Structure formats: structure tokens, C-alpha cells
Amino acid sequence: MVDRRYEAHDTGRGHPESPHRIRVIRETLADYRRDDLVALEPRLATHEELALNHVTAHVERVAATAGHGAGAFDADTPVSSDSFETARLAVGGVLHLLDAVIAGDVDNGFAFVRPPGHHAETDRAMGFCLFNNVAIGVHHLRKRHGIDRVLVVDWDVHHGNGTQASFYTDPDALYVSTHQYPFYPGTGAAREVGAGSGEGRTVNVPLAAGCDDNEYVSAFTSLIEPIAMQFRPEVVLISAGFDAHRRDPLASMGVTDAGFRAMTRVLLRVAAAHAGGRLAAVLEGGYDMDALRTSVPAVLDELGGRTLADALSTPVPQVGALAGAEAVQRAYWDL
Numbered sequence: 149m150v151d152r153r154y155e156a157h158d159t160g161r162g163h164p165e166s167p168h169r170i171r172v173i174r175e176t177l178a179d180y181r182r183d184d185l186v187a188l189e190p191r192l193a194t195h196e197e198l199a200l201n202h203v204t205a206h207v208e209r210v211a212a213t214a215g216h217g218a219g220a221f222d223a224d225t226p227v228s229s230d231s232f233e234t235a236r237l238a239v240g241g242v243l244h245l246l247d248a249v250i251a252g253d254v255d256n257g258f259a260f261v262r263p264p265g266h267h268a269e270t271d272r273a274m275g276f277c278l279f280n281n282v283a284i285g286v287h288h289l290r291k292r293h294g295i296d297r298v299l300v301v302d303w304d305v306h307h308g309n310g311t312q313a314s315f316y317t318d319p320d321a322l323y324v325s326t327h328q329y330p331f332y333p334g335t336g337a338a339r340e341v342g343a344g345s346g347e348g349r350t351v352n353v354p355l356a357a358g359c360d361d362n363e364y365v366s367a368f369t370s371l372i373e374p375i376a377m378q379f380r381p382e383v384v385l386i387s388a389g390f391d392a393h394r395r396d397p398l399a400s401m402g403v404t405d406a407g408f409r410a411m412t413r414v415l416l417r418v419a420a421a422h423a424g425g426r427l428a429a430v431l432e433g434g435y436d437m438d439a440l441r442t443s444v445p446a447v448l449d450e451l452g453g454r455t456l457a458d459a460l461s462t463p464v465p466q467v468g469a470l471a472g473a474e475a476v477q478r479a480y481w482d483l
């Protein structure tokens with residue numbers, strides 16, 4: 149799902165999270181002709197839906213920017229007159245995709261929305277994010293569809309502090325993140341594992357700058373897949389940023405299209421085993437246009453089951469890079 153209206157959120161000249169990202173994805177999808185690809189049209193989220201994950205004061209603060217021209221929540225997070233409406237459309241797009249997946253109208257799907265969401269906390273916008281699209285999605289699955297156990301895998305190169313915080317004490321939402329570390333926003337150490345009844349339901353896999361497909365795919369096959377299989381999610385969500393791509397200008401990782409394909413396939417296996425195949429990916433970051441042009445079709449090919457006959461390259465085991473996260477998580481999972 150994508151929509152031209154996602155280009156209305158104007159972040160100003162030179163900002164990496166630009167409307168051009170959606171334009172490039174729209175062009176890419178126009179060229180990506182597959183008979184079984186269903187285009188969904190997003191809707192606006194209601195204030196009540198925004199409030200599933202955000203305090204009323206935050207919803208009102210963002211709403212108050214509507215029609216008021218250029219402003220900013222912080223140095224990274226500018227807004228324009230149309231930002232509130234665009235952000236409501238981003239949340240509504242995710243919720244609409246989830247409804248379609250649960251109804252069985254589609255097998256799985258990808259919501260190409262902006263602004264992104266995973267840095268947004270319950271009471272504040274930050275890091276290009278106004279509302280936490282994926283976190284609201286988790287709450288919506290529970291409230292609207294009676295689904296309890298949701299897996300969120302966040303492969304954006306940045307740690308999703310907002311999503312982690314939303315479910316830090318929640319035993320039924322498993323938040324898993326691979327991210328460059330140390331890096332923005334500073335959270336995401338391996339020892340951050342959740343708290344209270346949510347202890348062990350946050351899985352952080354911090355990776356040093358310079359990691360490539362080997363480390364990422366190893367993390368997914370040797371750590372994330374076994375943990376996710378033991379968790380037995382009813383739905384799988386992906387916070388799918390493309391800024392771990394080797395071309396990305398903001399980060400320093402070396403993931404290629406093949407890496408994104410492999411990560412997608414691991415999560416499809418988890419969804420097939422426990423969630424009836426129900427999986428939804430949601431765009432987060434990703435700031436190189438050529439990377440988007442090739443990585444987006446790579447992930448869609450996997451979601452469409454078109455590449456399952458293709459062997460994925462086997463990663464060189466990366467025990468050292470994952471040792472910290474694995475040691476911490478052994479307290480909670482059979483690894």
C-alpha cells in the first residue's frame with residue numbers, strides 16, 4: 149500500500165526523510181507488475197486510534213500543528229501544515245492493512261507510509277516520527293481483533309526506542325530489534341530486556357558499525373528465528389527500514405538486497421509456523437533512493453512467495469557479533 153498523499157508531510161529542504169522517498173516507491177511499484185499484488189487505499193486514523201498508544205496531550209500537540217506552516221518538535225523532526233493529516237494517514241494505512249490481513253483479503257502486505265513511527269514515544273515526537281504507527285497497530289490488533297501475542301521485528305538501522313518503551317512491561321508483545329550501536333537514539337543495549345511481567349520480551353541485538361548480510365542474517369537465523377518460534381506469535385509485524393542498506397547515507401551498515409530478502413524469509417517462516425502466515429511490514433527509515441528501488445522489490449518478491457525456490461546464501465557464522473545478545477537472552481529462551 150502506498151499513496152501520493154504521503155508526500156504532503158513537508159520536512160523542508162535537505163531533510164533525508166523527504167517526500168521523494170514515497171515518490172520513488174510509487175514509481176517502483178508502478179514498474180512492479182505482479183498479478184497477485186493487491187493495492188490498498190489508506191484511510192485516516194481517528195483520534196481514538198492515535199490515543200491507543202499516545203497520551204491525549206501528545207495527540208493534541210501534533211493536531212495543533214495542522215495548517216500552521218513550518219514548525220518542529222526537535223531539530224530532527226520538522227512539521228508542516230499537512231503533517232498531522234499525513235501522520236493520521238500513515239497510522240490509518242497500517243490499521244487498514246492489518247484489517248485486510250486479519251480478514252484474509254490479502255496473505256500479507258507492506259504499508260509504505262511516512263512519516264515513520266518507531267522513535268515516537270507515547271508522549272513525544274522525535275527522530276522524524278510523529279505517531280508510532282506499528283505500536284498503534286499492535287494495540288489495534290488487540291482491541292479490534294482480540295489478538296494477544298504480537299511479534300514486532302524492527303530491522304531499521306536505528307533502535308526503535310518508542311516501540312520498545314510502549315511494550316517494555318508487556319508479556320504478550322515481543323519486541324526484537326537489530327540496530328547499529330552505539331548510534332541514534334542511544335537506547336537498545338543487549339541488557340535492555342523488558343521489565344516486570346515483560347522481562348524477556350524485549351530482544352535487542354546491537355551491532356557494531358560495518359556489519360553486513362553475514363551478521364544480519366546470522367542474527368535472524370541463529371537468534372531471532374528460534375526466539376520467535378518459541379514465542380509463537382499470532383501476527384508478525386516488521387518495522388521495515390531500509391537504512392541498514394550499504395548505500396544508506398545516514399548509517400554505516402552493509403546490508404544488501406539479498407540480506408533484506410533473507411530476513412524477510414525468516415519472518416515468513418515464523419508467520420507460517422504460528423500465525424497462519426499473517427505478516428505486515430511497515431516502512432520506517434531508508435534514505436537512499438537507489439537502495440529503495442531495489443530493496444523494496446526484493447522484499448515484495450519474498451512476501452509474494454516468488455523467490456522461495458531460490459537458495460539464499462548461507463551467512464558466515466558471526467558468533468562474536470551476536471555473543472552479547474545471545475548471552476543475555478539465554479536466560480529467557482532455549483538457544
Ligand SMILES: [Zn+2]
Binds near residue numbers: 306389391433434
Ligand atoms: Zn532508521
